[in-house]
Amino acid sequence: MTTTKPLTGRVALVAGATRGAGRAIAVQLGAAGATVYGTGRTTREKRSELGRAETIEETAELVTAAGGQGIAVPTDHLAQDQVKELVERIDREQGRLDILVNDIWGGDHLAEIGNSVKMWEMELAQGLRMLELGVKSHIITSSCALPLLVRRPGGLVVEVTDGTAEFNRAYRENFYFDLAKNAPIRMAFNLSHDLGALGSTAVCVTPGFLRSEAMLDHFGVTEQNWRDAIAQVPEFVIAESPVFVGRAVAAIAADEGRARWNGQSLSSGQLAKEYGFTDADGSRPDGWGYITDVVLGGKDAPADDYR
Template sequence: MSLAGKIAIVTGASRGIGRGIALQLGEAGATVYITGRKPEQSLNSEHGLTGLEETAEEITKRGGKGIARFVDHANMDEVKNFFEAVEQDHQGQLDILINNAYQAVTAISENMGKPFYETDPFIWDTVNNVGLRNHYFCSVYASRIMVQRNKGLIVNVSSGGGLRYLFNVAYGVGKQALDRLSADMAVELAKKNVCVVSIWPGPVRTELVDKMFKNPDGTPKEGVKNAMVFANGETVEYPGRAVVALAADPRRMDKTGRILITEDLGREYGFVDIDGVTPPNMRSVSFILQHLGWNTTANIVPNWVKLPGWCIWAGTSRL
């Protein structure tokens, strides 16, 4: 699955899923621009580099070319200038855009369990400015480049949070809107051969998740809801393998406008996680039972037994 010669952008790639996707794109040989806000403490004490710059170096070590750019994705002037610079640097070539930037993790955590009417209404902007509005702007600027060459791939990193209530009102609205953004952009970009999808990773073992759900020795914290679910989840690079497989697929336009679950792509394209494990699928009956706390029953149901997608969508219908 070589992506040599491809130009990619991954927003919000200093850590977490964005970092994992960027590393896998680099491992496949792509030139990868990664973005993140300039931190207050600009240097890491050990290496003298920011997290973003360290990720860029690792991309290059793996065989690609990593290019770090500090971009505040809450500032649309900075976003516009960034895309113009990439277009100029590569004579109008941009093959892949991964919309991943997000700034609301801390705000969501701090307001967990608080109803929306008791929460500062500005949490809407915290959740959906970078996490939705920015993705629209990035997609506009990327599409203007891609349609000139009649090809491209735009991936919106989303989640099942748009299906049912999760965390808070602003979060669920933003995720459902992001999936609708993918679907509607795909309609208008279909004739230009630009594929647009939403990707839903399962539970991902990000740096923050490990702090929340794991003990210092790596074991799941007892008595913490969903600790076991995340302990058995994906590494941050598994979604990256899904993106690489999709980008290398000459028939990816068959999937445009769809929501794609990472483990479904793993089954289809034949890849596993970087630790050699096949992570759970959110459509898996055993995963759903475990998420509900029915661990004993979950252990006797094979992982390959899954609910069809239409069953999940039907269960959320308001009609």
Template sequence: MSLAGQLAIVTGASRGIGRGIALQLGEAGATVYITGRKPEESLNSKVGLSGLEQTAEEITKRGGKGIARFVDHQNMDEVKNFFEVIKKEHNGQLDILVNNAYQGVTAISENIGKPFYETDPYIWDTINNVGLRNHYFCTVYASRIMVARNKGLIVNVSSGGGIRYIFNVAYGVGKQALDRLSVDSSIELASKNVCVVSIWPGAAKTELSSQSFPDENGKPKEGLDKSMMFVNGESVEYPGKAVVALASDPKRMNKTGRILITEDLGREYGFVDIDGKTPPNLRSVGFILHHVGFPTIAKFIPNWVRLPGWAIWAGNGHL
């Protein structure tokens, strides 16, 4: 129970990676506030309980304390009020914020293979109002609480879409901007002992990705021949183990401002996925070759052969 006594917020935690992170934080003993929109029938909900409330129950069963709060992360007044309530009810304590809320998966799936100029430009709002603008607001309000206590951890759930074209233009621009939010805010928060990072999970086996993208027995959608990437991906709780490891690390400020890949953190801190396996690393040469169209060659490359981080950035014009 390494996080007993700590207070965490995970936005967008009714399902997917947010749910997995919240469960792992609870298992580590934290009190976890989880947010999501007003009740919608979740993929596996029991009668009378929303997916968010189910997650809160499971957090508590695992040893933490789960508290569900319905927050529309498109409404900044609701977001501001939520953080004000947290500050008041917990005497100014907030140890961990995980910015995870996202709204764009369905829109991404529905527009796969369609160029941006043929897509309704309002897809920008669908993808980035919650997935970027809201994260900025949450980071501002959380930082105000953390700075007063001279401690805290802010984790932005991002992806490699910030350095390489994936899905569509709006997605990539939003993810690169989110990584800049981590890097730039860390500069201003460094003297306040508040650590800010982006984490890049691999392809995660979420409820929506299982629905939106075909499995190994299905036919890939046009423009997305990456089915096996999700089938062989990490569980939604693997990023949660990464967040717990960071939150438990007394030297985490050495990582502030960095973009961290979940599997790199698994090797550093010594954790594996909930099925006992180690998922693919986004820097693995075999993984990269497979997903850029050379699956035969990829089979002969051991998983431990990886590109250094600087090579990935340099190859995409980010040095």
């Protein structure tokens, strides 16, 4: 008999689980039965440089409410000693790590400062901070966590980024942002070579036009009335909730044949077609397909064709 919780007994680390895609991924892994360690820098006692109110404690509570076990661990993934202690704790408490999700970012405010600015015109410290947040933090986390993950065959590493490999061939915003968003694609590809021979899998996953908490705030809407923002940005019609990419990662994690994805760059919309899951509202948006075909390609097609 097929279990309704295919990840029961599995242990996941979602690095960068405070909000947005990371939080949703953690919750959906929990809904599938996993024990999920969610990390981030914003707690009920202290906020990160972003200043947002979402906390990792809330994420852990949502994971548990969804049917898994959520464990919040305050962690700065640029501090190697903190990441090492985190992995040692997982080993001590669980003795295994089956799923590693690298969703660490927090650099959107820096990207906006440098939007369309020439490389030499942007403050070097701001650019390097983006690379620290989006690249260095992922490398530190993988370096510390992979020795535990590869103890058992079948492990999964998910690098989360913004944009597919195909779309990211185009220039993205500015020099540093482009590097930060392309690096996870290449990291998954590189790790696929190291992990594949050990029976593990590495993939890169991107949401489409994500209705994160920050994005909803930016447009002055909520998840309930998000369609009001379409008047400001017509492309928002194809937006997806964070639940969608959360279900995408959970579907890969539960797939015994996931090795076929090893090294690939995958979108939530693409994976929905493969696995048959939907967004929270029952739709199946294909944000990158819409942006590529209609917004950039000039194709005359209604947005409903991409939902």
